[in-house]
Amino acid sequence: MDFSQDLIRGSVVPIVLALLRNRPMYGYEMVKLVNARTKGRLEWKEGTLYPTLHRLQSLGLVSARWADAPADEAPGRKRKYYSITRKGRTELARRTQEWSQFSLSVNALLLGGRL
């Protein structure tokens, strides 16, 4: 479907935080996972994700550590695993709420319903 990039904007941060809710992940994994889970309707680019992760880290919303990939997955390969911080969880809650209000508002206006 190939969304206009303007729609994508602003959704990257909350989605990243949401992905890290349950377990640490590495960047490349997030890209593939988002693209797969949305069947390519969202098509994340590495050129977007990596700078975003660094930004979130500098804001203290995620933390990163290098580690070996599990031996049964990709033995001998190094990956940079990101985890969400306590501060990040607070921000996630805020952003989720924000998204929900926002999407309700837009839906109401677009689909003509009352708010």
Place this chain on the structure above:
Amino acid sequence: MDFSQDLIRGSVVPIVLALLRNRPMYGYEMVKLVNARTKGRLEWKEGTLYPTLHRLQSLGLVSARWADAPADEAPGRKRKYYSITRKGRTELARRTQEWSQFSLSVNALLLGGRL
């Protein structure tokens, strides 16, 4: 609630087109209406809307004409009324579809549901 501007981005165009679906409107009216209908959750700025309207016009998605405000509303006042064109309606359909797919995707990722 005061959304991050990044979320707003990309939603302005489809909303403008949707507003014009039923009747012509003037810019100032759209700003007030959106702010009121969303109870200030969306807070449109004139500095965003006017350039957007001009852009849409140059793309042939809307047309504009100056006219007197109705005598029972604001007698003696000039307004610039925008209407959606046929091309604009096609674009509206596309954008509505796009938004719907997009918001479903984001919702699924944010709220953890399956797609």
Place this chain on the structure above:
DNA sequence: CTTGAATACCTCGGCAGCCGATGTATAATA
């Protein structure tokens, strides 16, 4: 063995849209 694809990380500059600030002019209200 060498080539190519997949994995996994990264940077940089261009671009486009939102917004704050600012400006103009008129009508209504205090």
Place this chain on the structure above:
DNA sequence: TATTATACATCGGCTGCCGAGGTATTCAAG
């Protein structure tokens, strides 16, 4: 008379997305 509301507009700053490009490793195919 001064202020507020209506109604239009522009402009530059900022920020984030993306295309293009780069490095290095692992693994399968030729």
